[in-house]
Amino acid sequence: xxxxxxxxxxxxxxxxxxxxxxxxxDLLKVAILTGVSGVGIAxxxxxxxxxxxxxxxxxxxGAIIPVFLALAVKKTKRVDDE
Amino acid sequence: MIGVDTQLLALLxxxxxxxxxxxxxxxxxxxxxxxxxxxxxxxxVNLFIICLGYKEGGVVPIFLPGMDSNxxxxxxxxxxxxxxxxxxxxxxxxTLAVMLALAMVLYKKYGSLSTSKILNHKTDMGDEE
Amino acid sequence: xxxxxxxxxxxxxxAALLLNLFGKNNKTIKVIAFIVGIILPILTLITGYGLHxxxxxxxxxxxxxxxLPSYISSTGLYNLHPAITYNFTSLSKVFIFMMGIxxxxxxxxxxxxxxRASGPFLFLVFMGTASVSAMMMSDDLFNMYVxxxxxxxxxxxxIIASKAEDNYxxxxxxxxxxxxxxxxxxxxxxxxxxxxxxxxxxxxVNIVNTSLIRSPQTRPIVLFSFGLIFFGWLYASxxxxxxxxxxxxxxxxxxxxxxxxxxxxxxxLVAFAVVMFRIFGKLNLFKGAxxxxxxxxxxxxxxxxxxQTDFRRMIAYLSVGExxxxxxxxxxxxRFSITAGLFQGINELIVTALLFIGLGAVVYLTNTxxxxxLGGLISKNESxxxxxxxxxxxMAGVPPFNGFxxxxxxxxxxxxxxxxEISVIAILVSIATFFVFVKAFYSIYLKPQPTxxxxxxETIPRSMVFAVAVLLIIxxxxxxxxxxxxxxxxxxxxGLL
Numbered sequence: 219x220x221x222x223x224x225x226x227x228x229x230x231x232x233x234x235x236x237x238x239x240x241x242x243x244d245l246l247k248v249a250i251l252t253g254v255s256g257v258g259i260a261x262x263x264x265x266x267x268x269x270x271x272x273x274x275x276x277x278x279x280g281a282i283i284p285v286f287l288a289l290a291v292k293k294t295k296r297v298d299d300e
Numbered sequence: 301m302i303g304v305d306t307q308l309l310a311l312l313x314x315x316x317x318x319x320x321x322x323x324x325x326x327x328x329x330x331x332x333x334x335x336x337x338x339x340x341x342x343x344x345v346n347l348f349i350i351c352l353g354y355k356e357g358g359v360v361p362i363f364l365p366g367m368d369s370n371x372x373x374x375x376x377x378x379x380x381x382x383x384x385x386x387x388x389x390x391x392x393x394x395t396l397a398v399m400l401a402l403a404m405v406l407y408k409k410y411g412s413l414s415t416s417k418i419l420n421h422k423t424d425m426g427d428e429e
Numbered sequence: 430x431x432x433x434x435x436x437x438x439x440x441x442x443x444a445a446l447l448l449n450l451f452g453k454n455n456k457t458i459k460v461i462a463f464i465v466g467i468i469l470p471i472l473t474l475i476t477g478y479g480l481h482x483x484x485x486x487x488x489x490x491x492x493x494x495x496x497l498p499s500y501i502s503s504t505g506l507y508n509l510h511p512a513i514t515y516n517f518t519s520l521s522k523v524f525i526f527m528m529g530i531x532x533x534x535x536x537x538x539x540x541x542x543x544x545r546a547s548g549p550f551l552f553l554v555f556m557g558t559a560s561v562s563a564m565m566m567s568d569d570l571f572n573m574y575v576x577x578x579x580x581x582x583x584x585x586x587x588i589i590a591s592k593a594e595d596n597y598x599x600x601x602x603x604x605x606x607x608x609x610x611x612x613x614x615x616x617x618x619x620x621x622x623x624x625x626x627x628x629x630x631x632x633x634v635n636i637v638n639t640s641l642i643r644s645p646q647t648r649p650i651v652l653f654s655f656g657l658i659f660f661g662w663l664y665a666s667x668x669x670x671x672x673x674x675x676x677x678x679x680x681x682x683x684x685x686x687x688x689x690x691x692x693x694x695x696x697x698l699v700a701f702a703v704v705m706f707r708i709f710g711k712l713n714l715f716k717g718a719x720x721x722x723x724x725x726x727x728x729x730x731x732x733x734x735x736x737q738t739d740f741r742r743m744i745a746y747l748s749v750g751e752x753x754x755x756x757x758x759x760x761x762x763x764r765f766s767i768t769a770g771l772f773q774g775i776n777e778l779i780v781t782a783l784l785f786i787g788l789g790a791v792v793y794l795t796n797t798x799x800x801x802x803l804g805g806l807i808s809k810n811e812s813x814x815x816x817x818x819x820x821x822x823x824m825a826g827v828p829p830f831n832g833f834x835x836x837x838x839x840x841x842x843x844x845x846x847x848x849x850e851i852s853v854i855a856i857l858v859s860i861a862t863f864f865v866f867v868k869a870f871y872s873i874y875l876k877p878q879p880t881x882x883x884x885x886x887e888t889i890p891r892s893m894v895f896a897v898a899v900l901l902i903i904x905x906x907x908x909x910x911x912x913x914x915x916x917x918x919x920x921x922x923x924g925l926l
Contacts, residue, residue, distance in 0.1 A: 225306060229313045236317065236340055240324050245332055252336055259343055266310060266354050267361070267377040271385050275346075278393050283339060286393075290332060290400040294407040298330045318612075325609060338608040345612040349619045370498060381622065384571050388615060391578045395608055398585065402601040409597070419602050 225265060232258035243298050245291040253284035310351045317344030331403045331413045335396060342392035346385045353378035434481040434517045434566065437472055437525065440465065441559035445552040452548025459540050462551050466536045469558065470529035478517055480568075486512035505636070510629040514568040519917035520771070521565045524699060527775055528692050530903070531782045532558050534896035535685040538786055541892035542685075542793060550590045554689050557583040561696035570618050570628045573700065577614065577665060580693055581607045584678060587690060593681045603674055606664065610671075614661025620654040621708070634707050642711060655709045659718060662705065666698035668726045668756065672733075672749045679745035680798075684789020687741070688782035691748050695778050698752060699771065702759050706767070707925060716762050723756030724854060731861040740788055740869050741798045747824065747862060748781040754839055757851065766842035768919045773835035775914055776907065780824045780832060783900040787817035790889045790897075791873060795882060800869060805878030810889050814874045816897050821870060823904045825863035831907035838915075 232255050239251035256279025263272035317340050324337025354377055361379040363372055406418050444465040451457045489497070490507050501507060532554060540546055560576040560583065567573050581604075588600045622628050624647055625636040641647045662668075667675030675694065679687045702719075709715045730750015737743040755777070758770015790813055791806060792798050807814045823830035826837075836859055843851040907914060 222305060225309060229309060232313065233316055233320070236320055239336060240320070240328065240333055245330075248333060248336060252339070255340070256343070259347060262310060262313070262347065263350055265306065266350050267358060268350050268353070268382045268385075269360055269362075271350060271382050271389070274386055274389055278389050279343065282393055283396060286397055286400055287332065287336065290404055293404045294332070294413055298333070298413070318616075322609070325605065334605065338605065341609065341612050345616050345619070348616065349622075352619060352623045374500075380628070381619070384619075384622075384628075387571075387575055391575070395578070395582065395604060395611075398582065399601065399604050399608070402589075402597055402604070405597055406601065419598055 221265075225262075228258050228261050228265075231255075232262070245296055245298055246288060249284045249287035249291060252287060253280050256280045256283060307351055307354050307356070310347060310354075314344045314348035314351060317341075317347065320344075329415050331406075331415055331418065332400075334415060335399050335403065338399070339392060339396050342388070346388055346392075349381045349385050349388070353381040431477060431479040431481050431517065433472065433476040434479070434515050435483075437469075437476065437517075437566070438559050438563045440472065441469065441555040441562070445555035445559070448548050448555065449552040450548075455545055458548050458551060459546050462536055462540060462546070462555075465555065466529075466533035470526050470533065473522055473526040473529055476517060476522070478519065478522070481515040481517070482510075483513045483515070486510075508635075509627050509632050510568075513572050514629060514631075515563075515566045516568045517566055518921050520699075520703070520921045521562075523775065523914055523917055524565055524696055524778075525562045527778055528558065528561065528696055531692050531778060531900075532689055534899060535688045535782065535786065538789075538890070538893045538896045539683075539685045542890045547590065550587070550686070553583050553586045553590065554686070557587070557689060557693050561693050561700070564700040565696055567700075568630050570621065570630060570633070570704070573704070574611075574615055574618055577661075577697065577701075578611055580665075580697060581611065584690055584693065587686045588678055588682050591681060591683045591686060593683075596681045599674075599677050599681045603678055606671065606674055610661050610664030613657050614664075617654045617657030617661065620650060620657065624650055624654075630704055630707065637708055638711060651709070652712065652714060655705070655712065655715065658701075658705060662698070662701045663722065665694070665701060666752060666756075667694055667749045668722050668752070669729055672726065672729055672746070676733075676742060676745035676749050679748065679785075680739065680741040684741070684785045684792055687745070687789075688785040691781050691785070692778055695752065695755075695774055698755060699774055702756070703925075706759055710762070716760050719756050720760030720851075723753040723760055724851070726750060726753030726756065727854065727858045728753075731858050731865065734865050735861065738800050739798050740800050740873060741792070743865065743869055744781070744784050744788060747865065748777065750858065750862075751777045751781070751824065753858075754836065754855070757839060757855070758842070761842055761846045761848070761851075763842065763846060764919065764922050766839065766846065767922045768915055769835060769838035769842050771918050771922075772911065772915050773832075773839060776823070776831040776835045776904070779900055779903050779907070780820055783820040783897055783904070784817065784824065786893055786900070787813060787820060787897045788873075790893050793889065793893070794884055794886055796885045800872040802879060802882065803873050804876040804882070805874070807874040808878075810894070813889055813894055813897065816894075816901050817874075818870055819901055820897070820904070821866035822863075823901075823908070825866055826859040827863070829905070829908045831904050831911070834908055834911045 235251045235255040239248050242248050257276060260272045260276035263275055321337045321340030321344060325334055328334055358375050358377045361376040407413055410418055447461055448458050488508055488510050560579045563576045564573050585600045585604050588596050621633055624641060625633045627633060641651055664671050679690060682690055727750050730746050734743045734746035755770045755774040758766045823832045826832045840852045840855050
């Protein structure tokens with residue numbers, strides 16, 4: 219029962235973070251929310267009995283992809299106003 | 301321990317992520333958000349593949365010394381999808397990096413991140429793109 | 430266990446890495462590229478047919494292990510392939526050999542026309558060759574998907590490396606569409622894995638054809654996975670609705686790169702079409718869908734080619750349309766029609782490479798590809814103009830070239846299968862191709878030269894003339910002795926049906 223609550227919380231976090239990431243106007247927040255969604259998926263992988271995939275997803279989706287996005291935002295522009 | 305609800309819930313999450321990503325990639329105008337939508341599609345597909353290997357009441361597919369191999373073969377989660385997803389995560393990150401590099405170059409050329417200005421740009425010969 | 434089979438993939442990859450490493454040293458990379466370009470077709474010719482099991486893991490039924498528990502030895506698990514298997518057949522030999530010849534001639538033309546060869550560009554060409562060779566030989570669906578993604582990245586890289594204007598926009602558009610098409614293909618492969626339990630194609634064929642198609646619960650799932658893999662196949666080969674982006678790629682790349690790109694698309698098309706035919710060939714939806722898309726591709730390709738004034742886009746649309754003939758062969762479903770379709774594929778590979786390199790000489794001379802501004806180039810080099818004209822005739826299906834043989838076989842196959850309408854459409858498309866090509870030839874070579882045409886270089890490098898001559902000779906040889914190609918292909922197709 220307790221596990222089911224954790225799973226539902228993780229799923230809600232992931233989906234809400236991904237939807238919020240796509241409606242922001244500040245592009246740096248988009249990068250951070252994508253990272254939150256990636257880490258949520260990493261926890262889901264651990265619950266689905268795949269620990270090595272969870273480690274890879276946590277690093278790639280939680281650290282590498284947000285850093286790439288933040289670098290791209292820094293070199294282009296910070297707000298989405300078109 | 302955790303029932304079959306886990307697999308169903310995770311499959312629905314994967315489907316929701318794919319649909320969110322598809323909507324974003326097709327409808328949103330800003331280039332960075334389009335690329336983020338594409339990464340959501342890949343994450344959704346990876347989650348779908350891992351769900352396929354789940355075994356309710358099973359163990360993680362790591363064979364520790366001292367386990368009975370018959371019990372392990374019957375009770376562990378299926379490791380083949382996990383190998384596929386490891387490759388797929390890395391492929392997704394590389395394509396994202398290339399797309400972001402192209403976005404940076406195009407911003408320098410056009411001064412804007414709007415897809416309608418960059419990708420529907422008419423050439424001087426008037427061919428449709 | 431044939432150790433030469435992985436070498437066909439590993440040697441280009443090692444060459445690519447070395448070329449990227451020594452990118453600054455012009456002479457070294459020219460020598461390495463030339464040597465590896467020659468080695469590759471020779472290696473394909475001397476490798477024997479057979480299977481290669483990676484890691485030595487054969488199916489359990491072939492190895493002598495006793496004492497297995499009953500839930501392995503008395504169920505289907507006993508015959509499954511546990512690891513990646515590569516299968517080198519006569520079909521793979523023909524296609525990889527021809528691709529090797531095209532890549533060698535394109536690299537030869539490139540090395541002698543540019544003073545400074547670019548290491549990263551040669552890296553991309555060799556990795557592309559390795560990836561499509563692996564796709565043709567691999568018997569494992571996920572391995573094919575990985576090389577398919579590599580091929581998509583390579584194609585993007587080749588466009589980025591060109592000097593055309595707007596190449597970054599085209600590359601970004603191609604990657605965005607690819608990031609939708611690639612995951613959809615992976616989803617289809619995952620669904621097949623879920624119901625069949627394996628990613629090895631031979632195992633999936635056995636399981637699908639014996640039990641999954643018959644049962645009413647799993648048949649819709651098989652159809653759904655067919656739909657997803659079909660969509661990924663459309664993206665990879667440039668069928669509608671992706672014909673516009675594919676022809677944009679061919680027209681934005683440098684001409685010798687475009688000949689490699691169209692070879693890569695063709696081999697991807699053939700590899701995935703053979704796989705889909707083996708797995709889904711018994712579904713009626715397979716034949717209907719492939720036929721419909723192929724006819725649309727043929728008609729749309731030629732119609733859009735008629736309207737172009739840039740001859741690179743014209744050849745690009747023509748080549749995308751000709752791939753529709755290959756799909757037609759698979760859609761009709763008989764042994765003769767699939768052999769005809771694959772023979773047409775080989776011919777298209779050679780002829781499109783000839784046209785791209787030959788008309789690339791025009792771009793080399795004048796730095797423009799707009800037919801309204803060109804004219805009278807026949808005075809520069811008559812032999813090249815005649816060879817390009819003969820190449821165009823070969824594409825349109827004029828006897829005695831190879832295009833005529835393969836198109837005639839396809840028309841005959843369509844009549845034998847009871848679809849005379851398809852024969853009529855094929856003949857009309859060939860006539861339209863002929864018309865488009867003659868119009869372009871006139872406006873590039875024969876019409877009076879406009880006074881404001883400036884020449885960047887004065888003569889065509891001899892390597893380009895040599896490359897086009899070799900390709901034309903192959904066209905004539907295949908036109909006179911089609912058995913050289915059709916006999917090996919027909920053997921394999923007979924084994925599949």
